[in-house]
Amino acid sequence: QVQLVESGGGLVQAGGSLRLSCAASGPTFSSYSMAWFRQPPGKEREFVSAKSWSGGDPYYADSVQGRFIMSRDNTKKMVYLQMNSLKPEDTAVYYCAATQRGNYLRLAHVYTTWGQGTQVTVSS
Numbered sequence: 001q002v003q004l005v006e007s008g009g010g011l012v013q014a015g016g017s018l019r020l021s022c023a024a025s026g027p028t029f030s031s032y033s034m035a036w037f038r039q040p041p042g043k044e045r046e047f048v049s050a051k052s053w054s055g056g057d058p059y060y061a062d063s064v065q066g067r068f069i070m071s072r073d074n075t076k077k078m079v080y081l082q083m084n085s086l087k088p089e090d091t092a093v094y095y096c097a098a099t100q101r102g103n104y105l106r107l108a109h110v111y112t113t114w115g116q117g118t119q120v121t122v123s124s
Contacts, residue, residue: 039095
């Protein structure tokens with residue numbers, strides 16, 4: 001089973017950019033679908049982006065479509081989230097997650113492994 005460690009969070013002004021990284025360990029990373037979720041202060045965890053182990057383009061929550069880009073590098077066992085045109089409402093703890101499923105990837109409960117989270121704060 002993979003283990004996940006996020007990094008790259010921080011404080012940024014509205015309109016700025018950040019890139020989050022998720023480092024995975026384990027021999028079968030390429031067989032895992034990967035996702036990013038976030039939890040804004042005082043709110044439930046919500047889906048941000050996911051990419052299936054079987055390939056294809058990532059898909060995104062409507063709130064980040066066109067601003068965020070998810071990518072993965074199976075050779076390096078890394079997942080990235082490039083966040084552009086950040087808004088104060090993007091402020092949250094961001095989590096990397098993994099599952100061996102290839103469907104229902106917008107649902108948090110299908111993910112079996114989670115990172116510890118990294119804080120992103122966007123000031124207005």
